[in-house]
Amino acid sequence: MIPAEEYRRLQTLVQVGYAINSSLEVDAVLDLVLEHGMHALDAEAGTFWLLDGERLTPRAVRGPRAEAMRQAHLRSGEGLVGQTVVLRSGLLVHDVRRYPLWASHVDAATGYRTRTLLCVPLEAGHQVLGALQFVNKRQRRRFDNEDLQLAMALARQAALALANSLLFEQTQRVHEGLIRSLIAAVEAWDPCTAGHSQRVSQLCAVLADHVGLVREARRQAEWAGLLHDVGKLGILPLLLRKHGRLNARETRQVREHARLGADMIARLNAGLMLQPVGDAVRHHHERFDGTGYPDGLRNQAIPLLARIVAIADAYDAMTSDRPYHTAEPAEIALHEIEAESGRQFDPDLARAFIAAGRAGRLALEPLPMPPAVTRTPAAAHSAP
Numbered sequence: 396m397i398p399a400e401e402y403r404r405l406q407t408l409v410q411v412g413y414a415i416n417s418s419l420e421v422d423a424v425l426d427l428v429l430e431h432g433m434h435a436l437d438a439e440a441g442t443f444w445l446l447d448g449e450r451l452t453p454r455a456v457r458g459p460r461a462e463a464m465r466q467a468h469l470r471s472g473e474g475l476v477g478q479t480v481v482l483r484s485g486l487l488v489h490d491v492r493r494y495p496l497w498a499s500h501v502d503a504a505t506g507y508r509t510r511t512l513l514c515v516p517l518e519a520g521h522q523v524l525g526a527l528q529f530v531n532k533r534q535r536r537r538f539d540n541e542d543l544q545l546a547m548a549l550a551r552q553a554a555l556a557l558a559n560s561l562l563f564e565q566t567q568r569v570h571e572g573l574i575r576s577l578i579a580a581v582e583a584w585d586p587c588t589a590g591h592s593q594r595v596s597q598l599c600a601v602l603a604d605h606v607g608l609v610r611e612a613r614r615q616a617e618w619a620g621l622l623h624d625v626g627k628l629g630i631l632p633l634l635l636r637k638h639g640r641l642n643a644r645e646t647r648q649v650r651e652h653a654r655l656g657a658d659m660i661a662r663l664n665a666g667l668m669l670q671p672v673g674d675a676v677r678h679h680h681e682r683f684d685g686t687g688y689p690d691g692l693r694n695q696a697i698p699l700l701a702r703i704v705a706i707a708d709a710y711d712a713m714t715s716d717r718p719y720h721t722a723e724p725a726e727i728a729l730h731e732i733e734a735e736s737g738r739q740f741d742p743d744l745a746r747a748f749i750a751a752g753r754a755g756r757l758a759l760e761p762l763p764m765p766p767a768v769t770r771t772p773a774a775a776h777s778a779p
């Protein structure tokens with residue numbers, strides 16, 4: 396028969412293993428490890444410290460004064476946590492005040508009183524990612540060697556999840572950097588749209604929030620907004636900068652940017668994550684009534700993200716100064732979107748966008764009364 400204490404420790408490891416295998420969200424995993432670890436060790440608080448260069452900062456915190464603890468930081472080698480990282484071995488301290496290297500400034504800053512502490516390194520292969528610490532065993536008891544063994548087993552599991560997640564975050568950052576470079580290139584290619592991609596992205600996020608899209612879809616909407624005109628890199632700047640009316644052939648060429656943009660995103664090869672973004676880029680000039688391009692899709696056949704970008708794109712085009720028109724006041728642009736609801740735009744999304752605008756979420760400008768200049772009516776499209 397397994398003793399109750401041993402059974403509880405094994406159960407903790409099984410639960411943590413299950414949590415790690417069933418969640419891709421590293422912060423959720425770390426929080427669960429802390430929760431189960433604190434329960435099994437009867438600890439009052441727990442922290443995952445992450446090493447970035449020479450600096451250690453908390454990535455996940457549980458226990459009293461957790462908010463203040465999130466602001467703390469240490470140098471590598473500083474205090475018990477820093478020593479754990481440098482020595483790459485677990486430390487068990489029964490009274491931190493007797494430990495000469497104890498970094499008391501963390502307690503001073505958080506207002507928390509640390510008595511006993513158990514700290515183990517987070518190692519993945521040859522790399523030290525940080526440290527896992529548990530603080531103050533309840534009822535004034537001391538952490539013991541069995542506690543240390545359990546903490547080390549938890550740290551091994553968490554370090555693997557953390558290493559995978561850090562690699563994923565690094566890949567994400569490379570992709571984001573690449574995307575931002577592409578946006579900078581588009582805006583250099585077509586200077587009259589400077590800042591347009593960023594604003595469309597923000598407007599997409601506002602609309603996504605207003606219609607209750609989940610976090611991942613909202614993020615894709617932001618990326619679609621950023622990238623919607625990336626295909627302009629494949630269009631002659633002469634055409635993009637032309638002030639006069641485009642002839643039929645030039646119009647056809649400029650319209651190619653939607654298809655070209657989707658092809659460029661497909662070549663980024665970022666897997667399934669960018670596929671909906673590529674679809675939105677391809678279809679951001681479709682019209683709800685089926686008269687848009689490149690495929691003449693209509694109604695719900697147009698991807699949702701493309702219908703969102705279409706509204707954000709048109710709104711920003713109308714409310715920005717361009718060589719061929721003066722910026723419209725926001726209220727007039729919203730009227731235009733209302734007028735095109737069901738024709739150019741998805742009526743449900745148009746309604747939500749207008750509501751967001753009237754609630755002040757698009758940073759509406761006050762409508763000048765009377766207008767100071769005669770304004771050239773802007774088309775509700777930013778490209779032919």
Ligand SMILES: [Fe+2]
Pocket residue numbers: 623624652679680777778
């Ligand atoms: Fe476009």
